[in-house]
Amino acid sequence: GEDVEQSLFLSVREGDSSVINCTYTDSSSTYLYWYKQEPGAGLQLLTYIFSNMDMKQDQRLTVLLNKKDKHLSLRIADTQTGDSAIYFCARMTTDSWGKLQFGAGTQVVVTP
Amino acid sequence: DTGVSQNPRHKITKRGQNVTFRCDPISEHNRLYWYRQTLGQGPEFLTYFQNEAQLEKSRLLSDRFSAERPKGSFSTLEIQRTEQGDSAMYLCASSFQGDGYTFGSGTRLTVV
Numbered sequence: 678g679e680d681v682e683q684s685l686f687l688s689v690r691e692g693d694s695s696v697i698n699c700t701y702t703d704s705s706s707t708y709l710y711w712y713k714q715e716p717g718a719g720l721q722l723l724t725y726i727f728s729n730m731d732m733k734q735d736q737r738l739t740v741l742l743n744k745k746d747k748h749l750s751l752r753i754a755d756t757q758t759g760d761s762a763i764y765f766c767a768r769m770t771t772d773s774w775g776k777l778q779f780g781a782g783t784q785v786v787v788t789p
Numbered sequence: 790d791t792g793v794s795q796n797p798r799h800k801i802t803k804r805g806q807n808v809t810f811r812c813d814p815i816s817e818h819n820r821l822y823w824y825r826q827t828l829g830q831g832p833e834f835l836t837y838f839q840n841e842a843q844l845e846k847s848r849l850l851s852d853r854f855s856a857e858r859p860k861g862s863f864s865t866l867e868i869q870r871t872e873q874g875d876s877a878m879y880l881c882a883s884s885f886q887g888d889g890y891t892f893g894s895g896t897r898l899t900v901v
Contacts, residue, residue: 681831712892719880719894720832765831775820775887776845779831 683766683780690788695753697783699766704747706768710777711740711751714763723751723764761787793893795881801899802871809867810896814883818891821864823856824880825849826895832880838864871900 681701689695701709707728712720726733726740726749733740739752753760763782769775794813802808814821819840824832835854836846840861850856853871858864868875878897884890 720892722890769887775884775890776822776834776837781829781831
């Protein structure tokens with residue numbers, strides 16, 4: 678089964694906060710990433726968190742990591758229409774030579 | 790440096806033909822990765838190079854697939870006798886020892 682799982686779809690109103698969730702099964706994860714993908718484009722790194730951290734904030738983005746529950750979330754404050762995209766959670770482990778394992782992605786649709 | 794460059798952006802080929810994609814990583818990056826992304830899924834790891842050495846290959850990489858990085862700079866991914874199931878976005882990424890992980894915009898392959 679999937680080692681990294683995400684909900685598939687999120688609809689949010691412009692100006693509200695979005696919260697995208699991700700769970701993973703392998704506790705050996707060292708880095709956990711959030712990527713954004715717009716239609717027909719490659720992957721844009723949004724932010725990442727090291728597994729010994731609980732929280733990281735970067736402007737409108739807040740990442741929360743619950744290591745006990747193996748749960749990662751990305752909160753986008755004041756969501757804008759330009760935030761509409763697919764968001765991928767990914768993990769990297771120390772023994773994987775930088776190989777990333779991705780979830781299936783969460784499609785975020787921002788409505789006016 | 791303009792980031793990771795992939796060519797071509799799009800490729801349409803008939804079933805049974807061979808295709809080759811090229812990836813030019815960020816110049817100082819020693820690691821290069823290939824991923825495949827099918828519709829509605831996250832990217833899946835295919836293979837990884839450290840300099841010119843191919844260090845890991847996924848079981849997804851059948852014997853019809855071959856990747857090279859002859860001088861430790863650009864890389865090519867060749868698919869022989871293409872099948873419709875090979876239709877996907879092929880993404881390349883590079884990093885320096887796992888840091889600065891950057892994806893290219895991908896090559897979209899359509900096999901008809």
